Every structure is written in C-alpha cells, then in structure tokens.
Amino acid sequence: MHIEHPRLSEHDVWLFREGTHAKLHDTMGCHLQPGGGASFAVWAPNAQAVSVIADWNGWDDSAMRLEPRPDGSGVWEGFDPDAVRGAVYKYRIFSAANGNVLEKADPFAFYAEPPPATGSRVWSLEHTWNDDAWMAARGPKNALDAPMSTYELHAGSWQRQDGQMLGWRELGERLAGYLVDMGFTHVELMPVTEHPFYGSWGYQTTGYFAPTSRYGTPQDFMAFVDHMHQRGIGVLLDWVPSHFPTDAHGLAFFDGTHLYEHADPRQGFHPEWNSSIFNYGRNEVRSFLISSALFWLEHYHLDGLRVDAVASMLYLDYARQPGEWIPNVHGGRENLEAIGFLRDLNRAVYREHPDTVSVAEESTAWPMVSRPTDMGGLGFGMKWNMGWMHDTLSYFAKDPVHRRHHHHQLTFSLVYAFNENFVLPLSHDEVVHGKGSLINKMPGDAWQQFANLRALFGLMWTHPGKKLLFMGGEFGQRREWTHDGELEWWVTGQEGHGGLQHFVRELNRVYKAEPALYEVDFSPDGFEWVEADDAQNSVFAFLRKARNGDPVLVVCNLTPLPRTNYRLGVPLPGLWRELLNSDARDYGGAGWGNMGTVESAPLPAQGRPHSLTLTLPPLSTLILKLETHA
Known part of the structure; x- marks a missing residue:
C-alpha cells in the first residue's frame, strides 16, 4: 500500500530510536490532513499486522491495514481518507510473538472516549490563545525567587453543580475568581491525563497526550488554562512517568510483548500500585515520555510539571523485599536508567521551556534532586520537602503540654533546608486513606484546633520554601477528602472555618507583598x-x-x-x-x-x-x- 502522508522523516526515526525525540506527538498517532482523512503511525515492533479499526469502517480489521516502515523502527503507518474529526478508533494488533490479537487505544491520541469506553478519538488541537501577556512575562513568576503559593486541586471534586462534575470552562471561571480572591499564585492539577478509573485520581494514566474527557474536549482544557493565565494564575500539572495501569486497552503488553514496560516483574511490575513500570532503558520509551512532558508545556501552555513518585523510579528495591528486585550493573539499588531518563527529561524541559518549572515529588534523601545535571544533579527546579511535612504534622498533632519534649522536630528542617530548592507540601496525600483532615489532626477543642492550624499555616508561609496546600485545607474542611462529591463549602459560613479562610487570604497577601518571605528561599x-x-x-x-x-x-x-x-x-x-x-x-x-x-x-x-x-x-x-x- 502506498502511504500518501508519511509523518515520520528519517531524522524523526533516528531521534526516536536514540531516545532523544522530544516531539513525537507531531509525527506519531493520528493526524487530520488538510485535504481530508487522517494519517496514522503506531510503534509495534513485534506485530505481524496492525489495523485501524474504527466506527467509520465498521470495526473491520481488513478495511485499514497499516504498513511497516522498511527501516526496522517498528513503526506502522497508513492513511485513511474516511477518518473524520471526532470519530472513534483503536489499533488491532496481531502479535508476531505469540499470536495474540490485541485492541489498543492510540498511545499518542489527543482525545479519548469518556470512560468506561476506551476508544481514541480523531482530533486536532487548534485554539486561539489569549494569554500572550502571561506567556511573555511568566518567566519571573515561575522563577526560584518568586512568590509561589500553590493550590492543589482535584478537578472533579472541588465544586459541583447539582451533583454533576463541572466542565473545564465552568471550573475555570469559578476557580480563577476564587484563587485571585484568596491570593494563590498557582494551581497544581492532580493528573488530568486520561485515566480509566476515576478513583485513581489520575495517577493510573492510559492517555499520556490526552486530557481526560470527563471534563470536556482538549479545547475546553485549553480554555481553562487560557483563562487562568488571563487572571494571572500559573498552572502546573501532576505528571506520572513512574508507572501505568495494566488495562487491556492501555500501554501494557502493547504488541503482545512487554514493549513499554520491563518484562521481568522484579523490574516491570509495581507491587504497591499494582501497575507496570516503564522500561527507561528502552530509547523509544524515553522519547515517548519526554515528548509527553513537552507536549503539555507546548500545546497547553502549562507553567510546569510536578513529577510524581520520583523515589519509586530512583530505587530498584522501592517497595520490594530482598530477592524481589534486580541490582544494577554495579550491584547497587540505584536505577541508573531512570536517573539518566530524569536528567534527559529536565534538560529537555528547561531547554525548550526555560520559563517553566519542574518539581520532583521525591521522598528520600537522594542528593541533588534540584541541582543542575552538569553538577551531577537530577536537574529538577524544585523538590517537595516531605521531611518538613512529616515532622511538622507530627509536632502539631501533639498536645501542647508535650510539645516541649519535641521542640526540635520543628527546628530540624532548617538543618537541611538549603540542600535542595524545596516546596513545602500539605497535599492530598495527607488528607486521605484514614489520615483525617488537617483540622482534625490538630489537638484540643474546636477553638484550639483552628488556632493550631492558623499557627501552622503562619509557620509554613514564613518558613523557607515555596508553598503548596490541597483544596479544602484553607478553610479547615473536617471531612477527609473524597473524590466523590465536592468540598464542604457550606462550613465557610461558620466562624472558625470562615476565619481560617480569611487568614489564609491575608497570609497570601502578606506573603506576596514581602520580598523577605520569598526572594531568598534557597540560601x-x-x-x-x-x-x-x-x-x-x-x-x-x-x-x-x-x-x-x-x-x-x-x-x-x-x-x-x-x-x-x-x-x-x-x-x-x-x-x-x-x-x-x-x-x-x-x-x-x-x-x-x-x-x-x-x-x-x-x-x-x-x-x-x-x-x-x-x-x-x-x-x-x-x-x-x-x-x-x-
């Protein structure tokens, strides 16, 4: 078959196989063509045949067969004149390895069917942006010497309308007004990459190039970011390159082999999250992930990425017992391939988008996480300070009569405060799974609980490091967070809750007005x-x-x-x-x-x-x- 619209050049293939291609989304996947129809390209090196099955061809795998490129890249390509915007498709992959027949969503799809459906949609990413002023001036707002007070948000459970989740546009209107009023500088979205299970909060990603369709189209999400920028709010995305779910339509066992993940479960399966681990030693996988990261910064104008679960990537024995992991070539427990990937990732982010920020959620004492790669660091801009979080919450949970015996739980963070560029996080992880809400962690009667939490926030906002607070904490929601339903907004009319919310508003105002509180956070x-x-x-x-x-x-x-x-x-x-x-x-x-x-x-x-x-x-x-x- 003649391929009318080949997307990949020889140079693209070379970069892809080298592990340095940072814009695979421009060449792989499905792309509408100006004259009609769409081109398709998918990586399935161990397939004997690949078809595009779709609603326009009756899901018939003989209607649209892709052709393998002759260069040995494992990429299959084709053009279908009948593909139209919004149509649903998948790849049917006939594995050469074991005869399996698999139906897979497009790893590079821009848009997916709303779960529980699992198909990909033919789509394009045009949008007229109105955030030129923000984009031109955002570098100093995302810099290490800027005030950064971040509101962590789960899009589906912040507010609802008549019990229904808000779409991106309505959420953007409400949220931007609230964040401006409260004085936050940034919003950090828990993962919005497409995920089959809502209860995973986005951390089990199947669509690394698709915002979840639960809240609207890709253009709706662009409008959300655009509106935030027009109101002066930066937008960070929680991004998950550490693991992915084993759902049949996803990346796992993609062409009948362990293509994106390690084959050996001691390297390729995550016991804690029941999910697959990317094979960072495979160059094509590195190109896939780096392209995903840059895709969100490029096409959605995001201001940065918070990289989830970095510790699980760095250590081969993470959440494993002796005998359940394979040492590296030197006999150690460091994942050398993941370290190399993270350095490549951060080099690419800061090369292509130097006015953004990359932030590591890294919970160990791994050195130089937020130091440049040419110094031997991992190259992140900042790192979450999990030690500060644990010590501070432990101290404040104690009855004040006992605090004298634990005084240096609060001073200890200053021993290492400048070893990294730290963010102080009070995130969603601290208010779920039986841990209780922030206000309910505080000791004493109701008055003392609120006084304690105000004092804690006052200490947090003045301690060296940028700030991150999960939604609901700012008004002391008592119920532990749940992704079903919305925050307990009704309590803000009560004195203690409303007073705390007012205090956080004033805290943000003072924080942004006083350079002493943010200019020299990391020295x-x-x-x-x-x-x-x-x-x-x-x-x-x-x-x-x-x-x-x-x-x-x-x-x-x-x-x-x-x-x-x-x-x-x-x-x-x-x-x-x-x-x-x-x-x-x-x-x-x-x-x-x-x-x-x-x-x-x-x-x-x-x-x-x-x-x-x-x-x-x-x-x-x-x-x-x-x-x-x-």
Whole structure:
C-alpha cells in the first residue's frame, strides 16, 4: 500500500530510536490532513499486522491495514481518507510473538472516549490563545525567587453543580475568581491525563497526550488554562512517568510483548500500585515520555510539571523485599536508567521551556534532586520537602503540654533546608486513606484546633520554601477528602472555618507583598534564627531576609498560654509593625497582640543590640516588620 502522508522523516526515526525525540506527538498517532482523512503511525515492533479499526469502517480489521516502515523502527503507518474529526478508533494488533490479537487505544491520541469506553478519538488541537501577556512575562513568576503559593486541586471534586462534575470552562471561571480572591499564585492539577478509573485520581494514566474527557474536549482544557493565565494564575500539572495501569486497552503488553514496560516483574511490575513500570532503558520509551512532558508545556501552555513518585523510579528495591528486585550493573539499588531518563527529561524541559518549572515529588534523601545535571544533579527546579511535612504534622498533632519534649522536630528542617530548592507540601496525600483532615489532626477543642492550624499555616508561609496546600485545607474542611462529591463549602459560613479562610487570604497577601518571605528561599542568606531553643515555652522566632537584607520577624507561640513581656533581639532599632497576627479576632482568634506596633529598646537580647518586648498570643504566629528606622 502506498502511504500518501508519511509523518515520520528519517531524522524523526533516528531521534526516536536514540531516545532523544522530544516531539513525537507531531509525527506519531493520528493526524487530520488538510485535504481530508487522517494519517496514522503506531510503534509495534513485534506485530505481524496492525489495523485501524474504527466506527467509520465498521470495526473491520481488513478495511485499514497499516504498513511497516522498511527501516526496522517498528513503526506502522497508513492513511485513511474516511477518518473524520471526532470519530472513534483503536489499533488491532496481531502479535508476531505469540499470536495474540490485541485492541489498543492510540498511545499518542489527543482525545479519548469518556470512560468506561476506551476508544481514541480523531482530533486536532487548534485554539486561539489569549494569554500572550502571561506567556511573555511568566518567566519571573515561575522563577526560584518568586512568590509561589500553590493550590492543589482535584478537578472533579472541588465544586459541583447539582451533583454533576463541572466542565473545564465552568471550573475555570469559578476557580480563577476564587484563587485571585484568596491570593494563590498557582494551581497544581492532580493528573488530568486520561485515566480509566476515576478513583485513581489520575495517577493510573492510559492517555499520556490526552486530557481526560470527563471534563470536556482538549479545547475546553485549553480554555481553562487560557483563562487562568488571563487572571494571572500559573498552572502546573501532576505528571506520572513512574508507572501505568495494566488495562487491556492501555500501554501494557502493547504488541503482545512487554514493549513499554520491563518484562521481568522484579523490574516491570509495581507491587504497591499494582501497575507496570516503564522500561527507561528502552530509547523509544524515553522519547515517548519526554515528548509527553513537552507536549503539555507546548500545546497547553502549562507553567510546569510536578513529577510524581520520583523515589519509586530512583530505587530498584522501592517497595520490594530482598530477592524481589534486580541490582544494577554495579550491584547497587540505584536505577541508573531512570536517573539518566530524569536528567534527559529536565534538560529537555528547561531547554525548550526555560520559563517553566519542574518539581520532583521525591521522598528520600537522594542528593541533588534540584541541582543542575552538569553538577551531577537530577536537574529538577524544585523538590517537595516531605521531611518538613512529616515532622511538622507530627509536632502539631501533639498536645501542647508535650510539645516541649519535641521542640526540635520543628527546628530540624532548617538543618537541611538549603540542600535542595524545596516546596513545602500539605497535599492530598495527607488528607486521605484514614489520615483525617488537617483540622482534625490538630489537638484540643474546636477553638484550639483552628488556632493550631492558623499557627501552622503562619509557620509554613514564613518558613523557607515555596508553598503548596490541597483544596479544602484553607478553610479547615473536617471531612477527609473524597473524590466523590465536592468540598464542604457550606462550613465557610461558620466562624472558625470562615476565619481560617480569611487568614489564609491575608497570609497570601502578606506573603506576596514581602520580598523577605520569598526572594531568598534557597540560601542561608534569607534565614536567621532568633530563638530556636526555648523548648520550655514552645516559642520559635526567626528572621526572614530579602535580597537587600530587609528583615521580617516571625514569632510562633505553640502553647495555649499567652506569653507577656517576651523579649526578642532584633537587628535594627525602630518601630516594628505587626503585619499579621493569627490570633486576631477577624480570624476567629482571641485578640491577644501588641496593639499593632512595638518600639524597640536598646537592650541586647539573643546576641543582638536591640530588642522588642512582645505579647505572644496563644497558639499563634506573628509576623512583624521594621516600619521606621530609629
């Protein structure tokens, strides 16, 4: 058969087989042609025949046979004049390995049928973007010295309309207004890549180039991102190159062989998630994944990727017992091929889209995750600080009477705070599977629970590192998060919940207004302890400093007892103003404080020539700034 519209050039094939092709979506898969019909290209090197079966040909595998390229690439190509936009198709693959006949969705499809249907749709990605101003200026907004307060979102369960999930356009309108009002700078979407099982929250991906059809078309998702950008909100996508589900229509056992995954289950099957692990040593798989990453940045204007489960990629023995894994060539447990892939990935992301960010969810002490590849790092822009999260939640869960014995759970994070470019995450993982909501992790009666959570947020927003908070945490939803239904919005009318929501709004406002709180997040130059050792009173105090040295003073009192006449040294004399007091009545607090301002005295304290005498409210965080220099 003559292939009228071959998509892949010899150079494409060479890059694909080398593992460096970063735009396979332009050549592989289904592409509508200007004169009508569509071209098809699929990688199935162990097939003896491949057909396009579709609703336009009655699902007859003799109607549209693809031809193998003669170059040994394993790519099958063809052109069908009857393919039209919106039509449903699959590949029927006759395996040469074992005689199996498989029906597979297109790995490069731009759009899929709504689950539980599993077909791919013929589609194209035209959209008139109106975010030129954002795209031209976004580099500094995604940079390491920018304020980044990220709202993590599950699209199907944030809000609903009459019990039904919102489409992308309606969600975009509602969400953008809310995020602007609340002061968040970015939204991070839990995976929206197509996934068969809604309850996987997107982490079991089958469509690495298709936004899930649950919320609309690809153009609807583009409109969502476009609207966010027009309102000044960056959009990050949670992306999952670590594993994929074994659904019959997906990537697993694609051409009757383990094509995308390792054949040996000690390398290719993930016991914790009951899913397949990509074979990062296969160059074509690396090209597939790198292309997926860049696809979202290119065609959907996304501002960055949060790469899921990096630790599971780095360690060959992750979630495995002795004898259940295969050591690397040096006898070690490091996955050398995955390390190489992650470096290639980050090089490609920052080469093609230097004004975006890549963030690793990596839960171990692996060194230099967020350091450049030419220094020996993995090349991520930032890394989630899981140690900070665990220690902080553990500390705050304790009854305040016991906190004096665990004081350095909160100071320990500063020992390693500048080893990586950290994001401080309070994510969806902390409010599911019986872990309880953030507010219900806090000890004490209802008033103390809210005071504790306000103090925690105050500490988090002033601690070095960017911020990430899962939806519902900002108003203290009591019910553990579930993907069915929506957040408990009705509680925001109650004093404690509404006060907490107001506090987070003000916290974001102060955070973005004070360069000391974000400019120098990743260097010791931006942080200085004032009081790290007052375990008896459970008081912590520190300075955050802007690039020009201007300081902000942060004081936390993490017991329910107010502290009066508490002296703290400051570097400069003058009038210090309370920028924020988590105990203010506006937020549901008791109203303790310092009447708005405190004048320094020339009395040395903590090794500094001047000091403030403060009232520390119960279970509180105070933020003060020098207003007038004496």
